[in-house]
Amino acid sequence: MKILVTGGAGYIGSHTIVELLQEGYDVVALDNFDNSYPSVLENIKSISGKNFDFAEVDIRNKTQLKQFISEQKDIAAVIHFAASKAVGESVALPLKYYENNVAGTVNLLEAMQENGIQQIVFSSSCTVYGEATPPVDENAAIPVAQSPYGNTKQICEEVLRDQSNATNLKVVALRYFNPIGAHESALIGELPIGVPNNLVPYITQTGIGKRATLTVHGNDYPTPDGTCIRDYIHVVDIAKAHVAAIDFLAKEKYHNPFSVFNLGTGQGNSVLEVIQAFEAVSGVKLNYQIGPRRSGDIIQIYADCQKAWDELGWKTLYDLEQSMASAWKWEQALAKK
Ligand SMILES: NC(=O)c1ccc[n+]([C@@H]2O[C@H](COP(=O)([O-])OP(=O)(O)OC[C@H]3O[C@@H](n4cnc5c(N)ncnc54)[C@H](O)[C@@H]3O)[C@@H](O)[C@H]2O)c1
Numbered sequence: 001m002k003i004l005v006t007g008g009a010g011y012i013g014s015h016t017i018v019e020l021l022q023e024g025y026d027v028v029a030l031d032n033f034d035n036s037y038p039s040v041l042e043n044i045k046s047i048s049g050k051n052f053d054f055a056e057v058d059i060r061n062k063t064q065l066k067q068f069i070s071e072q073k074d075i076a077a078v079i080h081f082a083a084s085k086a087v088g089e090s091v092a093l094p095l096k097y098y099e100n101n102v103a104g105t106v107n108l109l110e111a112m113q114e115n116g117i118q119q120i121v122f123s124s125s126c127t128v129y130g131e132a133t134p135p136v137d138e139n140a141a142i143p144v145a146q147s148p149y150g151n152t153k154q155i156c157e158e159v160l161r162d163q164s165n166a167t168n169l170k171v172v173a174l175r176y177f178n179p180i181g182a183h184e185s186a187l188i189g190e191l192p193i194g195v196p197n198n199l200v201p202y203i204t205q206t207g208i209g210k211r212a213t214l215t216v217h218g219n220d221y222p223t224p225d226g227t228c229i230r231d232y233i234h235v236v237d238i239a240k241a242h243v244a245a246i247d248f249l250a251k252e253k254y255h256n257p258f259s260v261f262n263l264g265t266g267q268g269n270s271v272l273e274v275i276q277a278f279e280a281v282s283g284v285k286l287n288y289q290i291g292p293r294r295s296g297d298i299i300q301i302y303a304d305c306q307k308a309w310d311e312l313g314w315k316t317l318y319d320l321e322q323s324m325a326s327a328w329k330w331e332q333a334l335a336k337k
Pocket residue numbers: 006007008009010011012013030031032033034035036057058059060080081082083084085100104123124125126176177178179
């Protein structure tokens with residue numbers, strides 16, 4: 001089976017291509033390198049020992065995208081990662097996000113329809129739940145989005161649902177909680193450009209001395225240690241879930257043309273617990289300080305993953321310490337380059 005991976009040079013896309021190749025799938029990937037580097041492609045090949053096709057394509061360019069997809073033979077399914085993902089930037093530049101994430105997805109669906117490709121796995125996010133009471137399952141209400149980024153994920157899910165009702169399209173939307181960590185080879189991992197938006201790269205960059213101090217945004221929340229709680233999941237577990245989703249579509253295990261699954265560990269960890277896990281696996285005392293709360297942060301969220309366990313036949317393999325150890329190994333490998 002040949003799978004098209006959009007955003008294949010990115011953080012989650014690169015780990016997913018490794019898993020697909022290792023499971024024997026053929027892969028063709030595209031990326032515009034807006035938030036990634038071409039060298040990632042060679043590293044995927046080194047890890048897997050396998051080759052795959054790649055083209056530099058921008059999904060906003062409808063003509064280019066359609067031409068590229070029409071030239072491909074036998075694409076069975078698409079895994080669609082390509083998007084912009086910085087919440088803060090989306091508040092400042094909403095049109096960039098609606099064009100890339102929403103219009104880009106519409107372009108992709110048009111190209112798929114014209115070429116008879118009827119299966120897609122979509123990268124959604126737990127941000128669609130906003131401030132919900134955890135553990136959150138897939139039936140939780142979807143409130144008004146708190147950022148243009150979050151809104152693009154809600155809108156894309158609706159676009160995909162509508163298109164699956166109108167055509168033969170079959171959709172799996174995967175709502176990721178907080179992906180962290182890196183491949184055990186330390187050849188691929190998260191490559192934040194500039195100041196990291198996410199906690200774990202900020203921790204590892206502080207640990208290695210690239211940043212002076214980590215600020216914990218608030219320790220007076222109504223949680224056991226006062227800091228915010230999230231569901232941190234190893235990126236390789238996320239990648240493996242995409243292979244399970246492709247299998248779920250191929251074997252027609254779905255009850256509806258549009259299926260949605262949470263991808264988390266089912267466990268919440270506080271910011272201080274993540275710092276402690278980092279210190280335990282690295283032996284590095286992290287330089288951090290407590291600062292004021294940050295506007296827009298929700299208090300706590302973690303997933304109810306029962307549906308993915310039951311229907312995708314998928315479970316996480318890695319715990320928080322293993323995830324933090326892999327993130328640290330990756331940061332150390334980056335420092336050597
Ligand atoms: N990492 C997270 O915390 C997280 C959480 C929830 C959902 N997601 C979603 O998962 C997906 C992948 O996230 P990631 O962390 O791997 O991000 P990433 O930025 O590392 O990867 C996205 C890739 O898409 C590419 N891209 C962006 N716009 C493109 C365009 N117009 N044409 C072609 N390629 C384009 C980028 O260059 C990048 O390589 C995104 O849709 C993101 O919104 C990520």
